[in-house]
Amino acid sequence: MSDYTYHDVSKMIDHSLLNPTLAVKDLEQGIQLAIAYDVASVCIMPYHLKRCAEVLKGTDVKASTTIGFPHGGHTTEIKRAEAVRAIADGCQELDMVVNVSKVLSGDWDYVRNDIAAVIEVAHAAGQKVKVIFENAYLNDDQKISLCKICTELNADWVKTSTGYAPGGATHEDLKLMREHAGDHVQVKAAGGVRDLDALLAVRALGVTRCGASRTAEMLGEARKRLGLSAIEATANDASGY
Structure with a gap:
């Protein structure tokens, strides 16, 4: 008997459609795949967000997009404007990147204000916000400081990475973030979680969301193990993460 249901794992997935080489047809197919597998959200390039939100209307899949992506170096004013536009376009969850340069510089007032603005x-x-740390560039003290700031600002999630840095989600980082973020702050893994066993492993660490491009493979395997029928859906899965 499994200790999880299909929706326990499908609703962990933010299906990533962020690779800049994805054509519009790939984005459209990706949205349909996300609906078919009933994931938590579609995280899509901002220019296609409005269309994505329209397609997802009436489903149980949320529309999400990125802010300050992928390097976090946008000015705070631009990040705020991106957030305003995203919400106007139907965004329900915003994945924002911290200003990594300012984190490395120790300018914590700037970092706090930048996150707070979004x-x-x-x-x-x-609507909700996931704050991306980009842990591959940070030391543990910096990650802990970000967890504390996000806790104080009532961020909805702290997130390991964009999926485009040299490293992604490690178990060590996920444990650290779960330990130092408040109980009201969830943890999202991104980068490197590529199969069902890896998804289940981070779930056991307290992760509630995971950015994924290999959604069909992971959830197809979950359905197989749970004795559920296969889902016929096709999409380009070269989507990021």
Whole structure:
């Protein structure tokens, strides 16, 4: 008897459609795949967000996009404007990148204000924010400081990485983030979780979301193990993460 249901794992997945080489037809197929597998959200390039939100309307899959992606170096004003536009386009979850340069410089007031700007916009609209640390570039003290800031600002998730840095989600980082983020802050893994066993492993560490491009493979395997029928859906899975 499995200790998880299909929706326990499908609703962990943010299906990633962020690779810049994806054509519009790939994005459209990816949205349909996400609906077929009933994932948590589709995280899509901002220019296609409005269309994505329209297609997802009436489903149980949320529309999400990125802010300050992938390097976090946008000015705070631009990140705020991106958040305002994303919400106007139907975004329900915003994945924002911290200003990595400012984190490495120890300018914590700037970092706090930068994160707060996006959270304020999103929460005022009743939407949620995942704060991307890009852990591959940070030491543990910096990761812990970010966890504390995100806890104080009531971020909805802390997230390991964009999926485009030299490293992604490690178990060590996930344990660290779960330990130092408040109980009201969830943890998202991104980068390197590529099969069902890896997904189940991070779930056991307290992870509630995972960025994934290999959604069909992971959830197809889950359905197989749970004795559920296969889902006939095709999409380009060269989507990032």
